Amino acid sequence: MSHRVEMELGGRTLSFETGKVAKQANGSVWIRYGDTIVLVTACRSTRAGDRDFLPLTVEYREKAYAGGRIPGNFFKREGRMGEKETLSARLTDHLIRPMFPKEFR
Structure with a gap:
């Protein structure tokens, strides 16, 4: 639905x-x-963990074809994340992490 x-x-x-x-x-x-x-x-995860931190992972990927750039190397792959993508993921992490309740671990 x-x-x-x-x-x-x-x-x-x-x-x-x-x-x-x-x-x-x-x-x-x-x-x-x-x-x-x-x-x-x-x-x-449905398992309750006895951690004292929030295991949050943020992944930001800007696909080359979405920006009109088609990879032209032999493998035609996107490759690893660049500096802009890494910084965008870190910024997003830092912005949303305080929004989770303290008990949400």
């Missing part, structure tokens, strides 16, 4: 759509704003 919510923001359509992709994740949502599309997924 999919669900979609749309609204106008800054003269463009902002839409949230869930239930179509990444069904193995505990939660996923497509976010579209103009020509930009972001897939956000969240997974959580």
